[in-house]
Amino acid sequence: MEVGRSLLSTPSPPSQPRNKLRNHISTSGTKISQVSSKVAPSAVGDFPRLVITQELRETYKEDKSKLATAIEKKLEKIRPLSEAKEGRYKQNLKDVESKLLYWLQPREFALTHGKAVQSIEKDELTTSISSNFSEKGAAVLSGDKINVESYKIKFSTKVPVVRSNRLIERRLKKRKATKILKHVKRDDEISNSSIRCCTLSKKVERCINSNDPLRFFAWGLEYRKFLSREEEKEVIINIQHLISLEEAKERFESHFNHEPTPMEWARTVGLSSQAFDSHLVLGKCSLEKIVTTNFRLVLHIAKQYLGNGIAIEDLVQEGNKGLVKSLRKFEISKGNRFKTYARWWVRQSIRKAIQENSRIIRLPPNVFDLLRRIKREKKLCVQEGCAPKLEEIARRVGIRTEKLGCLLWYGREPVSLNDRTFTWYCEDVTYQEITADQRIEQPDIAVFKLLMREHVRQCLNILTPRERTVIEHRFGILDRERKTLNEIGGMFGLSRERIRQIESRALQKLREIASREDLSAYAMFLN
Template sequence: MTFAFQTAFRRVPKSFSDNQMPVAEGKFISSKGLEACTASHFSLLLQNLNVLEETFATSDVLKLEKEILLQLARLGALKLFDICLSRTLKTSSFLDLSDIPTVPVEEGKMERKEDNNVGEIIVRSGKKEERRSRKRTSDNAIVSSNSLPPKTIWKGLKKPTLSSGKRASNYRSRRLTISKNEAEMSIGVKVIADLERIKETLEKETGKVATLRCWAEAAGVHEKVLLQHLRFGWYCQDELIRSTRSLVLYLARNYRGLGVALDDLMQAGNLGLLQGAERFDHSRGYRFSTYVQYWIRKSMSRLVAQHARGVQIPFTLSKAINQIQKARKANYNSHMKYPDDEEIAKITGLSLARIRSASTCLRVVGSVDHKMWESSDGTYMEFTPDTSLKSPEETVMRQHMKKDIHDLLKGLNLRERQVLVLRYGLNNYDPKSLEEIGRLFHVSKEWIRKIEKKALMKLRVEESHKYLSHYLNN
């Protein structure tokens, strides 16, 4: 604590146990009307602060205020000081200081007044009044916010209604603004599309990744101008994608449940949106959202055609399938029956061969691990017969046929018999090509082909046919 602060506390009366607070010599103010003990303590603190400020007004006021606030913070009473100060400013009857002579002080000025009772000159600072005025302003703002009308009153207050003509003019002006912005954004998309095509052509010609300098030279602009065009184009792309997100989402919902995730459909729709923006011509009078719907649907349908089916089919065939399905649905709704292929050909203009090939592709591709019924746990795999297993009759017949073939091969020499066994995999070997057999015998494949031909000529006799003909009949 500084020397001035200690001197000030020595000049303050030391005891106030009789519930009386000295303001000037020979005058006392009663504190019986205070609301609580905390308020009395705070009034005592205020009186002490007033005496300190009146005593050391000629000294550095800012330094004194900082020291007082520092001491209050060390004592932990700074928060209590602020709360009590706000309460004091709100209630006019908190302290009765009518006996104290007060003189109004203008803001930013110092006023001297001689106190006859004390016999010394008191200099009042304008900082105190400035601080109190700021506090008073904040309190008035709080009171005014608390005195707002209730919600029922706000509900009764309706917005002023606009006439139909003014509302229509506002809509037209807003529509014109949106159309102008969309036209400007489409121009930026066209610019960046042209620059990307120039870059692709340059990379194809050079076989290397195009640098910014080479790209600018090929485009015929400066590097800084190229960067400006690129930034503007990227900004236009982002703005168009952001502004038409609701439209893309609305169109993507029509393709849900076809085996493609919604995020993938959104990405395909954004690509179609940029393709439509490259071809959009605002001078024809069409809306941008109406024009790009075709490109968004086309991009989504192409993605569904490529990835929705287990077996990929061409896009043109997928388009024909969609036409056939729409024709069948429309004919059923109008005539309550499904049309045949000839009627579909008349409706769609497709040939019968095209319709039949598309009908074969309409078969649903499923998994053998799926459940056959929702109420049972059996899968298609469990109920599908295994065609690879042979019956006992077929197994016995194959064993006899293999024995007869080996007996027939005994009429050939060793080299011919080995070539036929390796060529057709008779002794549980995998069938081998002529080149593979030639490598085993260290001869050319042409030599092996001659040996095979000679051995087959020996086996193609009438007796051999009669010997094995009953296997062919079975």
């Protein structure tokens, strides 16, 4: 018992410093063996001693396991550092080898650019390497004795070697690319607005002709945005108030036969001068606003009717008239948008203007509609790949072929004589220069007519003087003025019936002579 108490009262073994971990393990092991050797002889005599020694062994085992775990943790912390040092050492060794290869190449040959070859001595190279590396790397270099001669590359001095410039070119390209990217990133915010302006201007140039007089109106800011439903409702109410004021003015003019003054106009509608002025100004501004915001709608519809003999400016003007007219008929309570309603009035106004003003000779509306249908059916026939025949077009339109011919005759476009055309013998002439004068007869026809007149005079010589005079006045042979039977009877003092008898007897004689003289050959010249 006393031995056990002495063992329990003995102090624990002193802790060793961290740098002597292995010695600590060995000493602890020896102490445990010594204790066990001391306790073992006396264990047979006394049982409590064995228990105490067993407890001491367990405590030392626990201390040993704790010490082992602490050592393993310490080694785990040290191991990455050693591996990193070893990796750096290998990398540095590779760099040394590459530098040796690079600096040993100029000793055997010269570069083609004519530059002086620089050489470095072996001892200078090794000293520079040893100064740059760690102590471990320097020790390895000094211990291994790197054989510099083994890294020499044997080049033949007879064959000139030219170094490739591809690496330099790739580097230059990369530098240029990085410079461009940096420049773009730097100027991106500055040039963003300018790029948008350029793209917008390109779109404008593609969509609108530079000679188009409507390009400034179509691309203004106030012409791009449409009105919302609430704004549209407010604007139309103001316009309808303006229309009611104008209607009151017209009633005043028709009743009093003179234009009213502003005071009379305001008194007619039952408003004060200030309220009247505000309603009038607000209505005019609203009218201008709705016309400008719907200008693109009118322009879009007007472009569909190009090529009908009216310029685009006139079509747009007529469309605006229809737009203003639709304001008088539009009802807000129906719940429709104004653009949907005004579209039909704009089309109707443009079509009416085309019917009335597109041709020099105005055609009735029904004839104009039939011609438009005929034109559409012709286009459909061409698109289907068949020749547009009159019978097929008449069947599609639903009219007779004779009526179709008359409509095509009526629908001919008149041409000015001053318009220029092209012929096979002259490139640029007017219709006046190539159109013959119908009043001038051809020489051969003029000769035949002269011979016919002489022959007819010879035939008239067989008649009596009174019969000859009656025939000449009756058919206008002398002065080309035909006279009636009463006028000829007044000249001779005879009755109308007597002159008719003289005429019939003279014609009978001429018929007998014509059969003998063969005067039927002159029938083609009688017109």
